[in-house]
Amino acid sequence: MSTTSNGSALCPDPFVPVEPAPAGSGFFLTGDRAIGIESGSVNLFVAPFDARTGQAVGTGLPIAEVEAGQLLFPVPVRFERDGTCHRLLAMPLPGTELRQSRAPWTDLVRRHEDACRPFDQFVSLLLTPFHRDMPPPRTRVITASDLESRGEFSWPAGTPFRPGQGVLWIQLHSGFCLLNGDEEQLLLAEGAAFPLVPQTWFLATDPAAVSARRTPDWLAAPDFPARFEAVFRQYLRAVLVAVAFRTQRRQRRRNLLIRHEHDVVRGVTARLRGLLQDAPSPAGPMESLGAISPDLAVIRRIARACGSTADLPVIPIESPPHPDAMSRRLEHANLFHRRIRLAGPWWKEEGPPLIAFRTDDRRPVALVHQRGQWWAFDPAEGEDRPLAPETAAAFEASALCVYPRLPSTPVRLRDVLKLAFRGLAPDLRTALGVGLLGGLVALTPSRITSTLFNTIIPTADSFQLFQMAVLLFSAAFAAALFELSRSLFMLRVKTRANDQLQAAVWGRLLNLPAGFFSRFSAGDLAQRVMGVDAMRAMLADHVSLAAMALLFALPNLGLMLYYNRVLAGAGLLILLLYAALLAAIGALQYVNQREEYHRDGRLSGFALQAITGMAKIRMSISENRAFAKWARLFAEKVEWKSRSIRNRNTLAVLGSVFPAAAMGLFFLLIGTRWKGAGLNTGDYLAFHAAFTALAAAFTGFAAVIPSLLATVALYKRLEPVLDAAPEINDSQKSPGDMDGNVEMRNVTFRYHPDLPPVLRDITLHAAPGEFIAIVGPSGAGKSTIARLLLGLETPESGGIYYGGIDLATVNRRELRQKIGTVLQSGHLLQASIYDNIAGASGMSMDDAWEAARLAGCDADIRAMPMGMHTLVTNSAVSGGQRQRLLIARALARHPRIILFDEATSALDNETQARVADRLERLNATRIVIAHRLSTIQRADRIYVLDAGRIVQTGPFDELLRQPGLFHRLAQRQQL
Structure with a gap:
């Protein structure tokens, strides 16, 4: 003013x-x-x-x-x-x-x-010095309608309350109230008065009776001068007391940080001393650095077990750790996790890294399975110790299972392999060692064949023949055991590798920015990601077995050289020629596989779109066009698949011809005096047995070349997911407890560099507890503002700030969890009403009912056959019911910020008014985007958007009196 x-x-x-x-x-x-x-x-x-x-x-x-x-x-x-x-x-x-x-x-x-x-x-x-503490989520809000209907309020003990708008003068008639719930600021006693603004609040420590007045009513009181003097004397005292306590807390925190720095230096020094003595501590450096906080130390230990180098903060946590706080910390560390139940003798089984909680004090403990047993890391002890059954029995049944993740940077093949085989080196070494022993045992039949035809059969020695039979049987039995052991170890390797890699790739996909998903259809993207499982199946079930069989058959080459170097050289030559032919066919096969997968992805994407949009296809009578497009995509896929099949048939023919051609070459060489002399029958048969084993392994590997090339094609399709930069990385910080302050400064945005800007120099602000609205004609950019506020898009210039913190520097997933959002494209899950409201938050049934009450849909839910457990879909409820369920989902977590984009467009005026009344009582900043102006009549401030620019700003009544776009929009809706 x-x-x-x-x-x-x-x-x-x-x-x-x-x-x-x-x-x-x-x-x-x-x-x-x-x-x-x-x-x-x-x-x-x-x-x-x-x-x-x-x-x-x-x-x-x-x-x-x-x-x-x-x-x-x-x-x-x-x-x-x-x-x-x-x-x-x-x-x-x-x-x-x-x-x-x-x-x-x-x-x-x-x-x-x-x-x-x-x-x-x-x-x-x-009152600015008291704006720093945020009201609790369930703070009672005194609205304008409350002041009109009654000015007297009775609050039960433990009730926080604050004004909805402007300044309210609170007169306490009975009981006691704490300013901002903090006895270090102000204790309001009976008979005293004090002003409140939406950023401050009182907590009734006892049943309290209060009266609330606006400034004109308070100034009109006959004893106003005495009230004024008493109020501001309390104010001065509260400021001094709050500053004194704040100074003490700052000093205590400084002393605590100094002590923690000493602990960190001492821990690093001990680590370096251990390295010099070649005896590093079992816990490693991460735990010594994280020892300042139990839950951070546990997360560091789990991150090290998962191969993550998350940049975790080292500031101690003052509140006692509990599962929900641990979940938030894991999300901040970008480690995906899920809640599991520890039942039965779980410590006897293998499993991924876990975070368990002690029953007595709920202290977190990291559990890692290594070297054939579980190891427990307790921050109080600072080192890994074997998990004893009595210790395992002392944990709560609920625990957190943590999954590994890929780096936040673009991922290369070595990163994928490193993650897939992390912790599997002992199993791989064992499998290779056992397979090598089996390969050596497989040489026995060749040597016995030479002895049989050269010595035993010519001399008709039946006893030695019996001995050779027993030896052959023993070798076969040993080879079978070695093969069984190798298969079991490889089964462990491929199962654990698949679990680790599949979870990491899906976690990577969920971390990608929203703009990435516009490049692919849902079906195509799902096939690209599920290609990880197909790659695992091909490599583990076919390629790895054939490659190991070829590796373990290589000792037969030494046996061939032992019997005849000329024949061995000829055998190697024909094998190399065969390999060159296979490489040429394989290059063609790779092109075929790549194009086949590309067409299959497009076909899957279109099929999913057609199924989900079947109602629209029928309404537009487009069945024939949809079928024609599907048939064209299917024909292209079949064409490339046929080419792949022809190449595989060619490889099969070559594989059947190769042994006969090799034997013909050997007969030709043996029949020539100057090359075949000196090779008796037994030695040739032994040579032939060794070559047959080597050739069988070689042709077996050739048979899986299509699978090997298919994995290359699948990996190429997966590369866009691995190369894209995630929207969440280790350098981003947690948004913390948000105060509800939202600001856009000079934001300009366009969806593509070649397109004109959708938004130009947008600046808007919402103070904590304010209700602001954004209106304008269709295409003005209103929904784009919502996407920018949620971090789904990145502005070309300008900045977006929450509580003064730049959106570009915070973890956007955590930020979106703290914002209650209803977008105009929102959908319900095919699940129960409770699951739709609660999601994965694990809230109680009472909390879900409270959210439904705030959204005005509790009566409808009670009228349904199974109440909260009724299964719903988008088509099973009306548009208004769907929107109210989405509003209930948005309010379930008691967010500090609420963002609605046409969230009440399907509600009638009476229902919309009820929802608006309940939203006004919430302790949250509200940002509403609407076409219907009746939705925003109570807004503190309205931003009128036109062609990507803000053309008007002000309250509803003021804008209505001004000539301009808002006035024209209002006139159209009044007609």
Whole structure:
């Protein structure tokens, strides 16, 4: 409110002419005149001075800055303590110009209603030091309708309450109340009064009876001067007490951080000393660094077990750890997890890393399965210890199962393999060792064949023949055992690798920005991600077995060289020629597989779209066109699949011809005197047996080349998911407890660099507890603003801030969890009503009913056959019921910020009014995007958007009186 405009509103001009403020000199807010700030600004302090001499002592406590256009009101009250008085001091900045009111300020605000608003602004600024503590989610809000119907309230003990809008003067008739629920700020006793703004609140410590008044009603009381003096004496005392306690807490925190820094340095020093002594501590450096907080230390241990290097904060947590807090910490560390139940002798079975909680004090413990047993890391002990059955029995049944993740940077093949085989090195070494032993045992038949035909059969030695038979049987039995052992170890490897990799890839997909998903259809993207399982099946079930069989058959090459180097060289030559032929066919096969998967992805994407949009296809009578498009995509897929089948048939023919061609070559060489001389029958048969084993392994590997090439094609299809940068990375910080302050500064946005901007230089602001609305014609950019506020899109220029923190620097997933959102494209899950409201939050049934009550759908739910357990879908409820269920879901977590985009468009006026009344009582900032203007009549501020620009701003009634777009929109809706 500018004093110049006030001059016209309060005619005749109630202020004296402008006078420049003396530079560098402050003044106490005494006397009885109001002071208007014409230009510049004034800083307010609670200044100490000596009660006897009047000289300033110490430094003043900053309160707020009063800007041009606002008024200063006298506060002729001082608070004395230990010979020092404190009172409000105004310190004008250089260049500030002031005007003083002609009449006392009490006459000014009583005679002119327009003066009450700057007085409320002044009181709100004085309460700035108490704006730092946020009201609890279930704070009772005193609305304008409450003040009209009743001004007296009775609150049960433990009830927090605050005003919905503006300044309310609270008079306590009985009981006690704590300002901001903190005894270190102000305890309001019976008979006392104190102002509240939406950013402050009272907590009734006992059953309390209070009265609430607006400023005009409070000023009209006959005992106003005495009330005024008592209120601001309490105010000065509360400011000093709050600052004193804040200083003590800051000092305690500083001392705590110093002690923690010493602990960190001591832990790192011990780690370095252990490295020099070649005896590192079992817990590793991460636990020593994280020992300042039990839950952070546990997460660090789990992150190390999962191969993650999450940049976790080292600030200690003061509240006691519990499963929900641990879940939030894991989300901040970008580690996916789920809640499981520990039942039976679970410690006897293998499993992924777990976070369990002790039954006695709910202290978290990290559980990692290594070296064939479970190991427990307790932050109190600082090291891994084997998990004993009695220790396992002392854990709560509910635990958190943590999954590994891929790096936040673009992922390469080595990263994928490193994650897939993490912790599997012992199993792989065992499988390779057992397979190698089996390969050596497989040489036995070749050697026995040579002995049989060279020695035993010519001499007709039946006893040696029996011995050879027993030896062959033993070798076959040993080879079978080795193969069984190898298969079991490989089964463990491929199962664990698949679990780790599949979870990590899905976690990667869920972390990608929203813009990524517009590049692919849902069916195509699902096939790309599920290709991980197909790759695992091909590699583990076919390629790995064939490759290991070839590796273990290589000792036969040594046996071939032992018997005849010429034949061995010929065998190697034909194998190399066969390999070159396979490589040529494989290159063609790779192209075929790649195109086949590409067509299959497009076909799956279209099929999913057609099934989900079947109602639209039938309404537009487009069945024939849909079938024609499906048939074309299916024909393209079959064409490339046929080419792949022909290549596989060619490989099969070559595989059957190869052994006969190799044998013919050997016969040709043996039949030539100058090359085949000196090779007897037994040696040739032994050579042939060794070559047959090697050739069988080689042709077996050739048979799986199509599978190997298919995995390459599948990995190429997966590369866009791995190369895309996630929207969440380790450098982002948690948004913390949000205060409800939202701001967009000079935001410009376009969906594509070649397209014109959708939004141009958008600036808007919502203070905590405010209700702002965004209106405009279709295509103006309203929904784009919602997507930007949710972090689903990134602005081209400008910034978005929550509580003063740049959206680009915070974890957007955590941020969206703290915002109650209903978008115009929202859908219900095919699940029960409770599951639709609660989601994965695990809230109680009572909390779900409370959310349904706030959304105005509790009566409809009770009328359903199974209440909260009724199964619903989008088509099973009306549009209004769907929107109210979506509103209930948004309100279930008691968010500090509510964002509605056409959330009540399907509601009738009466239901919409009920929902609006309940939303007004919530302790949350509301941002509503609507076409229907009746939805936003109660908004504190309305932003009118047109062609991507804000063209009007103001309250509903003010905009309605002004000519412009809003007035035209209102006229159209009134017709």
